[in-house]
Amino acid sequence: MSKQKVVVGMSGGVDSSVTAWLLKEQGYEVIGLFMKNWEDDDDGEYCSTRQDWIDVVSVADLIGIDLEAVNFAAEYKDRVFAEFLREYSAGRTPNPDVLCNAEIKFKAFLDHALALGAQTIATGHYARVRETPAGRFELLKALDHTKDQSYFLHRLNQAQLSKTLFPLGEMPKTQVREIAAQIGLPNAKKKDSTGICFIGERPFREFLNRYLPTQPGPMKTPDGKLVGEHMGLAFYTFGQRKGIGLGGSKEGSGEPWFAAAKDIPSNTLYVVQGHDHPWLLSHTLSAGNPSWIAGEPPAEGLSCSAKTRYRQADAACTVSAVTNGGAHFGLRFSDAQWAVTPGQSAVLYDGEVCLGGGIIETAAEAAPALRAPQQAALLTPRR
Known part of the structure; x- marks a missing residue:
């Protein structure tokens, strides 16, 4: 009887690496798939694609699985990044990881895996899938609530969940690190990525400024008093404290300033003092x-x-x-x-x-x- 084939999305991080190892230990035929989804200015300074690929190759060789690389840069730019820019242009603060999961990791990636003859896909996300007696699929929080990523996966549908495995959903992150060290993974101590999905960790304002026209404008208090100038509404999100430029201001109560509202037609950023305003x-x-x-x-x-x-x-x-x-x-x-x-x-x-x-x-x-x-x-x- 042939083994069930599973394609694992491998990023070069410890979570997806341990996911691949666990599934091989469970008897699956595992194929690793490395996705390259960003090509603009991929010079290695902020985008770690080259090092990630080296880590994936090393891990695949160590655990003994086949590996394939696929380029989804066009799909990412069309389905995720274009929407990302549209939202910022409209004064909103989008979450690219949510859209990236729905459009790339569990759509373009899933379609590619099925074309390779796989029955299922797997990722290193911290979440769980459960099939009910009625044959419905539920998305559950990870047992390790400090790492739970169901928030980013909430746009998955029944068809996607029915073909997805989340092996790490049943264990704490500390155990994942321990497994990585025990089996000698070369990336066992690699720190977790915190940058924008597939784009990496780079200065955000500088990055956004290359894609969106920005227009400085007035920064006002709720009563309409002018207290400064903002750099462009796209650069601010509600509740933002750092980067407003009013830290040393003697205006008002002396409490910290927070971005609180945007008036798009007048290009005005409203700021308030006090966390509980x-x-x-x-x-x-x-x-x-x-x-x-x-x-x-x-x-x-x-x-x-x-x-x-x-x-x-x-x-x-x-x-x-x-x-x-x-x-x-x-x-x-x-x-x-x-x-x-x-x-x-x-x-x-x-x-x-x-x-x-x-x-x-x-x-x-x-x-x-x-x-x-x-x-x-x-x-x-x-x-």
């Missing part, structure tokens, strides 16, 4: 462009929890205003959420089960009366 707190949000793992939206009135950014504890909420056949939905939180940011993902959970989510469009502030007259134009509606 009302403009940074929201009890409700609306979201669009949803993706539901079960294939249908949750019922209106459902009590669940949600994350409005990756590094955040689950927050109790209620699903409201499911409209247009589920194309839009609202969330009402028990406790005010901090710096809810248009463009980021609101991801819903029922305990350990990830239900899916959508792209945040607007958030209602705890004290909307404090808003400037330009409230209606603060953000252009998402297409």
